[in-house]
Amino acid sequence: MEKGIILYKSKYGATEKYANWLAEMTGFDCMEEAKVKVDAVAPYEIIIWCGGIYASGIAGLSFLKKHMTELRGRKILVFCVGASPYDENALKEIKAHNLTGDLQEIPLFYGRGMWDESRMTWRDRTLCKLLQKSVAKKDPSTYKPWMKALMCAVGKSCDWTDKNYLTPLMEYLRQAGS
Secondary structure: OOOEEEEEEOOOOHHHHHHHHHHHHHOOEEEEHHHOOHHHHOOOOEEEEEEEEEOOEEOOHHHHHHHHHHHOOOEEEEEEEEOOOOOHHHHHHHHHHHOOHHHOOOOEEEEEOEEEHHHOOHHHHHHHHHHHHHHHOOOHHHOOHHHHHHHHOOOOEEEOOOHHHHHHHHHHHHHOOO
């Protein structure tokens, strides 16, 4: 397998959990994005970016956007983590919203994360509660997958992380000749 690194930005721990699992499965180095400079990433042939989804944005993608010129020629993959169950259409929307311009051709993978309001910042908890109130006014038969997940998680602590979400990414690496 080629030399690779996993970079991650995790707010509540689910993304870090997936990044560590990936490191175990691939033997790649694993570093938190806040602790790495682009010079340290340059020697790697494969870069796997892991970031949580917040308000439809993938955390930390600004690092890739800022440094795409220096990172050209490398295999770059993105693994995003969210609270919703996997949904192909939702993933397409996330990709269209986040992987634009130079990032457009980067493969995107998804893993379901965690939900624990007691660990959320006051701001995140407040925004989620406002969103839940807004969604609660809608007809449940019209809920999108993320809305169903949001409403099911109210007042609960949930951990949906599962190594099986990494299978498509690992298969991609194998097929890409890594």
